[in-house]
Amino acid sequence: MSYFKHSSLLFFFLLSLLLFQACLASRRLTAAEEKQPLTITYHKGALLSGPISVNLIWYGNFSAAQRAILSDFVASLTDRNHKQQQKTPSVSSWWKMTENFYSRSNSPLPLLTFGDQILDMEYSKGKSLKNADLAALAARGQRRRAINIVLTAADVAVEGFCMSRCGTHAASPRSKTGRFVYIWVGNAAAQCPGQCAWPFHQPVYGPQAPPLIAPNGDVGIDGMVMNLASMVAGAVTNPFGGGFFMGPANAPLEAATACPGIYGKGAYPGYAGELLVDPATGASYNANGAHGRKYLLPAIFDQSTASCSTLV
Secondary structure, three states, X not given: OOOOOOOOOOOOHHHHHHHHHHHOOOOOOOHXXXXXXXXXXXXXXXXXXXXXXXXXXXXXXXXXXXXXXXXXXXXXXXXXXXXXXXXXXXHHHHHHHHHHHHXXXXXXXXXXXXXXXXEEOOOOOOOEEOHHHHHHHHOOOOOOOEEEEEEEOOOOEXXXXXXXXXXXXXXXXXXXXXXXXXXXXXXXXXXXXXXXXXXXOOOOOOOOOOOOOOOOOOHHHHHHHHHHHHHHHHHHHOOOOOOEEEOOOOOOEOOOOOOOOOOOEOOEOOEOOEOEEOOOOOOEEOEEOHHHOEEOOOOEEEOOOOEEEOOO
């Protein structure tokens, strides 16, 4: 079984301090670093290609409004009509930064389509989940040519949640019928909003700047969007552990997680960067999506410049 975990814990300051050295475009490199730049490389493994269904598995109590926020984000990635209707800067233009990785491989771009939504509001596996439970829940979605996304409610504890991760992505075992990729992201509103929903909540450690206003008015769900975006970028560019990443294969830094805490220009640890502000609500965002939604999405690592690229 090919299974690899990837943390999306946003406020990881030691890692941020290290990676900002490589992510700032204005940084001067030494001669030794110019020979061996700190960058994401392709490890010649299989990537996703062709039509890929994106399916949502809702575990626990989500309101209809909460499901709509996350569903609209997925629609912003997958639906061609929504992509064309988005104002700039858009979720669609953010996604193109992720797709740029494929130009460095021989694999055609995957065509993401919005698939099924499965509700498990009865907590069929309880309110404390292990990794094996996440895999079993993900298997309820399509079993081949799919990304199955498990979304856990605020009252569900998950192994490693808040301690080392806000979300993960992995892959099912090889089989004759094919494989699927899956993602888990949890709602941190009740458990660790300062870690997994920053900058929409006061951070646990570091500078205590006032939190930003969440664009959809829900700190937990807007935090889930940020983490889901990071995991989708990683799942597409490094689906089976041999794709695009930096560092060791068992703890890779991927398209978005190589740029922790960076959302706009001028970002530094404790400061998300220069963002757009909705004049009506005062909410901070950097991307427009389907149905007039606004989202805050992470920077994507640019291989050509070895820096972190933001939408604003």
